[in-house]
Amino acid sequence: MxxxxxxxxxxxxxxxxxxxxxxxxxxxxxxxxxxxxxxxxxxxxxxxxxxxxxxxxxxxxxxxxxxxxxxxxxxxxxxxxxxxxxxxxxxxxxxxxxxxxxxxxxxxxxxxxxxxxxxxxxxxxxxxxxxxxxxxxxxxxxxxxxxxxxxxxxxxxxxxxxxxxxxxxxxxxxxxxxxxxxxxxxxxxxxxxxxxxxxxxxxxxxxxxxxxxxxxxxxRIDQLYARPVSLAVHGFLGGRNAVAGRVDDGAHHSRLGTLELPADVVVPRGPATLVVRQEAIRLVPTDRRADLLGVVSAVTARGARALVEVTVAGMSLTTESGPGERFEPGDRVGVVLPLDQRHAVPPATSMRSGESGSSRDVLRRATT
Amino acid sequence: MTALVTPAPHGRSGRRVLRARVEARAAKWGRRAGTVAVTALLLVPFLPILLWAFADRWPYPELAPTVWGVGGWLTATAQGAWPALTRSLLLGLTVSAIATPLGAMAGRALARGRVPYGKMVTALLLAPVAVPPFAVTMGLTTVALRLGVPGVVALVAVLVVAAVPYTTYIMRAAYAGYDEGFEETARTLGAGSRHVLLRVHLPLVAPALAAAAFLAFLVGWSDYVVTLLIGAGRIVSLPLLLGASASASGNDPTIAVLALLATIPPVLLLTAVTVLSRRRTQR
Amino acid sequence: MRRTTTRRTRARALGTLATAAAVALSACAAPVSNRTGTADDGYASWEDVAADARGQEVSLWMWGGDEKGNAYVDDVLAPAAADQGVTLRRVPVADTADALNRVVSELQAGQDSDGAVDLVWVNGENFRTGQQAGAWECGWTDLLPNSAYLDPTDPLLAEDFGTPVEGCESPWHKAQFALAYDAADVQHPPTSLTELFDWARAHPGRFTYPAPPDFTGSAFLRQSLYEVTGGPEQVPAGPDDDGAAGATSALWAELADLEPSLWRGGDTYPRDAAALDDLFAGDQVDFTMTYGPATLDARVADGTFPETTRVLTLDDGTLGNASFLAIPANAAHQAGAMVVADLALAPEQQLAKADPAVWGQYPVLELDRVPDDLAEQFADLAPSTVVPPFDELSRGADPELSADWVAPLERGWRDNVLTGQR
Missing domain, CATH: 3.40.50.300 (P-loop containing nucleotide triphosphate hydrolases)
Structure with a gap:
């Protein structure tokens, strides 16, 4: 049948x-x-x-x-x-x-x-x-x-x-x-x-x-999360972190610095937006090894977890705190972006009208 | 006192259940009493008619007939009540059979917004209801005569025109609340247009159809002036007999019998319609 | 079983108004040719009529409120018509004006033949309205063989509520207004209305009359108008003519003065003749009244009225009228209608319906012209202690007033008597 x-x-x-x-x-x-x-x-x-x-x-x-x-x-x-x-x-x-x-x-x-x-x-x-x-x-x-x-x-x-x-x-x-x-x-x-x-x-x-x-x-749904083809897909699926920059030599360059990309992410050299799921980012004490250093700017309770906003190099990144972790605004933290969770999308593949917008703008447009 | 109390068979919770059951029963009887009261209120006007229908003599100051009998029934029969009843039934059913599908089609088109200036059309449809029937009938009689339409055909046509506003109005309301998704669901489930119509569409609008058909029936059933003037006296219906009889004083038993005959079929129909539509939605 | 169908062919105000409006309209829109002359397709001989009539179905539109009348037409007249090859179909109407409305509608639509109405039981206002609309076929009544039994000088047959008949309708019944009293209670019966009023003043609460516009109550008003003015010839022809106001104000004064002596002090009146009959039957009052005295015998016989019930004989006579059968100008079956109208005049038919057990309508025939054996049967008809024979009852009969008078009198009574003193 x-x-x-x-x-x-x-x-x-x-x-x-x-x-x-x-x-x-x-x-x-x-x-x-x-x-x-x-x-x-x-x-x-x-x-x-x-x-x-x-x-x-x-x-x-x-x-x-x-x-x-x-x-x-x-x-x-x-x-x-x-x-x-x-x-x-x-x-x-x-x-x-x-x-x-x-x-x-x-x-x-x-x-x-x-x-x-x-x-x-x-x-x-x-x-x-x-x-x-x-x-x-x-x-x-x-x-x-x-x-x-x-x-x-x-x-x-x-x-x-x-x-x-x-x-x-x-x-x-x-x-x-x-x-x-x-x-x-x-x-x-x-x-x-x-x-x-x-x-x-x-x-x-x-x-x-x-x-x-x-x-x-x-x-597959896990691929959609980890490897969205566009900022629009990333935003529609609830992704909050999008950092404009450019890709060169297998790494993304932006105000956050140079971040290496995993081997399976193939993006042509040129302008590209770095996207990382908020669930994938980990916050660690400043004395531990981290990719970036930042300051907690806001904490929003979300049931078992909390959304934690971290300001890094004048930009805001969103993460989710793990169980048992507590953060207060003003805490200095190390930010870990696991290599296999990093992804970059070229601006040309984003939505017709969404090329310059942040992922949050896309999300808002998509849901209204 | 306490010593005499026998142990409650179900203990505390049993007593609570018992009390709930008693309250439920009281509420049920309360509802029934309400129904009886309302029914009685509706039936009170019929009481004198019922009494008169079996009164051979009921002089003025008496509270009840002094001589009971079926004289009214014999006289009504002699005046042709039964053939008149049959004619009225046929007239009502004919009008209903034509006006109901017409109203359903018009109502559906109006509800779907397929009619330009739909609101104006609806208002115009109701216009005949607002105009005095006598004036309309006099005018229509002339029109029908000029066109050379035979009396009985013109009679049915005019009564259908009089009934269509009611059927359209009811069916428009029914189709406004009608979810075409049912038909779409039925089609994807494999039902062709005939099955959709017979097994889904008609059953869903059946209560409204029944109400519309009932009203259309009433238009034909109860008409006096159109039947007489446009029907040219070819159809001596029950209202004609009743009207003629009621125009004199002293015919009270006959009038009562004719009034009963004029009331019972619609009441039976209404009951049938109500019971059927309730059976469909409950159970 | 009680039968007091005292009302007769009579237009309701609304129906008349509508007909009048239709007549006016037809005068503007589609002028109806003046058809009140003799029939252009007129028959030369009765043989032609009878031959044409054979096989026709005649629709007789008649007021259907009189159960005995309906039964007479269905059971006696229709079979006799069938013997002459005419099928008689009765169309009962609540109001004779309905029949007229149909005819006028047809004429208005230009249908001047093949009309649906063949014959109408009519008199008074409806006849006059129809005349004005040219709705009646005229000049055919002399052809009827049975018209030989009529008295050509009979005033009740020459004018119908003041409108000349002129061969546009054929007589059917006569009716006589009568008062009845209980001889056990009234030892010295009055012989005029004035004496009756005096009796009422002497016996407070024992007399009353139905509230107009009840048909019988309205007739009582006209009878009283004749009394206070001195007779029909003293009453102006129309309610707006000179002297009319004086006549009516005398009437209102008399009736208002009488009111405190009426049943319940005149606070309330019986709503119709049936209610008055009930009061009389229950010995609440000593008088009742009717335009159909032939029904009195049956009511005494069935015990409703006391055995001592008697018709009051008034020296100056009482109101009388005749009702007629008229053929619309466009009737489809004129020959058949004429056969029925002729049959309705046949002495056998007039005799049959004069029997109170059948209908109790007084004959329009002059009994001297009727074959002797039949005339005797009229005389033998239900010998009664209650009602005198018709020739005695109708002695000095007063013709009815013009139909124009009916409504103004009813209005005047309401304004001057009913609400006047309260």
Whole structure:
């Protein structure tokens, strides 16, 4: 029941807007795989799903399932089931009949459709609620039924549009566990749209970052963090440290001085921005070996950890304190930038309008 | 006293459960009493009609009929009440069967913003409701006659026009709150347009459709002036009989019977509509 | 079962207003040709009429508030019409003005043939309004063979509430206003309204009348107007004519003076004739009144009214009127309608509906012209101790006032008597 989804050059341009909502997207989801399409709201994620499902028509580009083009095929014949953030269980049908719906419309006799549906309901652990009305379910239960109903359609590709973002954090975590189990059990091909990095991290094999209608980067989530291709991706993923300078001889030169770059970071000589994740920076006593020396300027509590701002050579770097570490403004500290966590991005690969902005500006723009 | 107390079978928590159960039961009875009171309030005006319908004699100062009987029913039957009831049912159902789909289509188009100047159109749609029906009917009679439309066709057409504002208004409100995502979900689940219409769209708007159909039925069911003037007296409906009977004093039992006949079918329909839509949303 | 359908063909103010407006409109928009002449497609002989009528379905629009009348038409008249090949279909209306409205609408739309209304039970205001609109077919009544039984000099048949009939409608019933009293309580019955008023003053609380605009109460006002002025010839033709104000102010003075002696001191009046009948039946008052005295027998027989109920014979006579059948100028089935109108005049039909058990409508025929055996049956009809024979009852009958008078009198009573003293 799973197939390979291939999207090439997919473009959608609504007449009223100044720029394409989706601009020549290329994406492949291997059979049985799960790719997350991660982006801020308005980035075109949902449009992409609608185009795959056939609820909207692309201006150009193709959607292929196992190499077969879906152009001109109506949604009901595509075998691509779309699950929305709102579960949209049919209020006039009980839980079991909701799950049996795709089987009935596919032509199964009612009894067989219900028997079949009961198995999918069992898969999401809701057998006991089979005869309840959707209105009596909790949000998490509703979304479980929606998943069971979607799987009952035996889709070639399962399209999930922010399916868990309306749920409480604990329920959301349960749903994540459920989806991991479902993947193991029935191996559907999944294209998951989300704006939640953690969700992408937990659920997807790979993640494609969609910014302003384009796929900025498609890679494993750890690579996206450590090796963003642009300041925009770095900023979107929450990276706070971006230091303008230039690269020469495998090192980055800036007001912070000369910092060696790891061997796998290949940046052409010339202007480049040094990016280091705040989680990667360590603060040490001044008597220990450090890459830089600085003074703590601000401390913001963040649960178990704290965000610590350190001023180095007149610039501000953001770090996260480790468990048990305490810092006060005015503390002098050594700053360690582990070599393998350093990364540089050339200015040309940042976003259309983000070349000169700091990463924080990019972040703000991306989220508003 | 304390010595006589037998040990509570469920202890303290048992007593609390018991008290909660008693309170729940009291609340339930309270609600029921409320329902009964409201129902009684609605039924009080019908009491004299009910009494009159079975009163063969009820002289002025008496509080209850002095002679009971079914004279009113016999007279009403002789005046043609039953054929008139059938005609009114047919008229109401015909008007409903035409005005409801029309209203649904118009309401959907208005709610989707597919109609230019939608707000103005809505206001215009409601205009017939605000104009005195007698004046409209006199005008429309002339128009229908000039066009040479047969009376019964013109009658149904005019009543449909009178009913469409109501059905459109209800369906517009229903479609304004209607989530097309249900249809999209159904389509990606493999439902073609016929399945979407029959298994998703219609069930979702069914309560509004029922309400609209009921109102449209009432327009045909209760009309007097259009049936008489535009219908050219071809259809002697229940309101015609009732109107004629009620225009005289002294026919009270007959009037009461006709009034009952005119009231019962809509009440039954309304009850059916309510029960059906409640069954759908609850359980 | 109680049947006091005392109201008759009578226009409500609204209906009349609308019709009048429509008439005015039609005069502006689409001038209706003056159709009040003789029928241009007029029949030369009754044989032609009868032949054309065969197979026609005649729609008779009639006020449907009289249950006995409905039953008579359905059960007696319609089968007789069927024998002549005419199907008679009754359309019950709440108001005769509704029938007129339909006809006027059709004429206004230029439909001057094939109209939906073939025959209307009409008199008074609606007849006059229809005449003004040119809505009636005229000049056909002389063709009816049974019109030979009518008295051509009968004033009640020549004018309909002051409007000349002129062959535009054919008589159907006569009606006579009458007061009734309980002879057990009233030893010396009054012989005029003036004596009645004196009796009422001498017996406070034992007399009252239905509050106009109840039809019977309104008739009582007109009867009283004749009394205070000295008779119909003393009342000006219209309510705005010279002398009208003097006549009415005398009437209001008399009725206002009478009020404290009425039932409940005149604080309240019975809302309609049925309510007055109930008071009479319950011995709360000693008099009741009706425009259909033929119904009295049945009410005595069923025990509603006391056995000592008697019709009050007034020396100067009482109001009488006739009601008619009119054929709209554009009726689709004029021949059939004429056959029905003729049949309605047949002595057998007039006799049947004169029976109080059937309908109790007084005949319009002159009994001298009716074959003797039938005339005898009229005389034998329900010999009654309650109601005198019609010829006695209608002796000296006063013709009705012009219909113009009805509404102003009802308004005047409300303003001068009902609210005058409070």
């Amino acid at each position: 799973s197939a390979t989804l291939t999207i090439t050059g997919l473009t959608r341009w609504y007449p009223a807007t100044g720029a394409p909502t989706l601009d020549a997207i290329d994406l492949t989801v291997p059979a049985g795989g799960c790719v997350a399409l991660l982006g801020p709201s308005g980035s075109g994620k949902s449009t992409a799903l609608r185009l795959v499902a056939g609820l909207d028509t692309p201006d150009s580009g193709t959607v292929l399932i196992d190499g077969r083009s879906l152009a001109g095929i109506p949604p009901e014949l595509r075998h691509t089931v779309l699950v929305f953030q709102s579960p949209r269980l049919f209020p006039h049908l009980n839980v079991l009949d909701n799950v049996a719906f795709p089987l009935l419309v596919a032509g199964s006799p009612r009894g067989q459709a219900r028997d079949d549906a009961a198995q999918f309901l069992d898969l999401v652990g809701l057998t006991s609620l089979a005869h309840r009305r959707p209105a009596t379910l909790s949000g998490g239960q509703e979304q479980r039924v929606a998943l069971a109903r979607a799987l009952a359609a035996r889709p070639d590709v399962l399209l999930l549009d922010e399916p868990f973002s309306a749920l409480d954090p604990t329920v959301r975590a349960e749903m994540h566990t459920l989806l991991v189990e479902l993947r193991a059990a029935v191996e559907p091909t999944i294209l998951l749209v989300t704006h939640d990095q953690n969700e992408a991290a937990v659920l997807a094999d790979t993640t494609a970052v969609l910014l302003d209608g384009r796929i900025a980067q498609h890679d």
